Amino acid sequence: MSNFPTVRMRRTRQNEQLRSLVRETHLSVEQLIYPLFIAEGLTEPREVLSMPGIMQWPLEHLGREAERIAHLGIPAVLLFGIPDEKDEVGSQAYAAQGIIQRAIHRLKTETPDLLVITDVCLCEYTSHGHCGIISNGEVQNDGSLKLLAQMALSHVEAGANIVAPSDMMDGRVGAIRNTLDEHGFSQLPIMAYSAKYASGFYGPFREAAGSAPQFGDRRSYQMDPANVREALREIDLDIAEGADIVMVKPAMAYMDVIRRVRDHCNLPLAAYNVSGEFAMIKAAAQNGWIDERRVTMEVLTGIRRAGADMIITYFAPDVARWLK
Numbered sequence: 590m591s592n593f594p595t596v597r598m599r600r601t602r603q604n605e606q607l608r609s610l611v612r613e614t615h616l617s618v619e620q621l622i623y624p625l626f627i628a629e630g631l632t633e634p635r636e637v638l639s640m641p642g643i644m645q646w647p648l649e650h651l652g653r654e655a656e657r658i659a660h661l662g663i664p665a666v667l668l669f670g671i672p673d674e675k676d677e678v679g680s681q682a683y684a685a686q687g688i689i690q691r692a693i694h695r696l697k698t699e700t701p702d703l704l705v706i707t708d709v710c711l712c713e714y715t716s717h718g719h720c721g722i723i724s725n726g727e728v729q730n731d732g733s734l735k736l737l738a739q740m741a742l743s744h745v746e747a748g749a750n751i752v753a754p755s756d757m758m759d760g761r762v763g764a765i766r767n768t769l770d771e772h773g774f775s776q777l778p779i780m781a782y783s784a785k786y787a788s789g790f791y792g793p794f795r796e797a798a799g800s801a802p803q804f805g806d807r808r809s810y811q812m813d814p815a816n817v818r819e820a821l822r823e824i825d826l827d828i829a830e831g832a833d834i835v836m837v838k839p840a841m842a843y844m845d846v847i848r849r850v851r852d853h854c855n856l857p858l859a860a861y862n863v864s865g866e867f868a869m870i871k872a873a874a875q876n877g878w879i880d881e882r883r884v885t886m887e888v889l890t891g892i893r894r895a896g897a898d899m900i901i902t903y904f905a906p907d908v909a910r911w912l913k
């Protein structure tokens with residue numbers, strides 16, 4: 590069976606030039622999307638405790654940060670808003686002068702070439718912290734669709750380049766597509782969080798975005814971590830409803846899902862390297878237990894190798910610098 594010593598795998602591993610010739614997967618800055626949190630009522634940037642280096646930005650400081658990102662060659666940001674006021678129906682999510690709408694407008698004026706993707710979900714805006722509206726103690730699917738579509742439309746009217754629904758209500762991609770088309774935005778792409786799992790890895794994000802559910806959890810709308818066939822059904826439905834880019838989230842514990850989706854459809858595929866994945870690497874690195882740069886590059890390369898075309902990651906600015 591073995592052709593040794595004729596075949597020697599080590600021949601092409603002898604130096605970096607050889608290794609780079611035979612390298613199968615490439616990670617580059619054009620594939621990265623950087624999440625940004627914009628908080629109403631802050632005067633100074635506030636660091637998220639569980640996410641070292643990640644800030645909640647006041648609107649007034651956003652321009653400088655956006656310029657830094659654009660300058661690093663990162664093509665896109667993914668925006669999350671943190672409003673001052675929350676209510677049962679998440680009114681600030683679709684208010685024309687809401688924090689996120691003002692942030693979009695500002696970014697598109699000051700750094701027009703930086704793509705602005707917006708997260709479409711009610712959880713940062715509702716007093717109960719769920720991703721849809723509640724009645725009889727349950728998250729209502731159909732009643733939430735109108736609000737989500739309204740939210741997406743308000744983002745697009747403020748200048749967003751791509752909307753990314755992350756709520757996991759059934760039919761939301763279609764509802765958003767219809768509303769955008771009716772208002773003359775038929776060219777506006779939708780990046781669907783198609784296979785979004787009910788994950789413990791979102792913990793630090795909920796601190797960053799102030800969006801932890803006040804009762805229950807998200808298991809009645811986000812996916813069971815045990816399932817992969819179901820992810821393919823979610824992908825198919827979102828494609829049928831008009832998604833332009835599909836997503837798997839989280840990434841590290843779902844590499845097989847990324848691979849299955851990549852082999853299953855021909856849409857561009859995004860993977861979200863989420864807050865808990867970032868926090869784990871940061872914490873271990875701060876303890877001196879792992880080499881942050883090496884492990885980060887290994888994880889992101891792994892996500893690309895699994896089949897993701899683009900990666901949403903809090904490491905984007907670091908990686909951009911390392912790749913230079």
Ligand code: PBG
Pocket residue numbers: 708710712720755756790791792793794795807862863864865
């Ligand atoms: C909103 C949303 C969440 C994340 C992105 N959009 C949190 C959640 O669903 O609870 C998580 C991102 C991260 O952990 O980095 N629904």
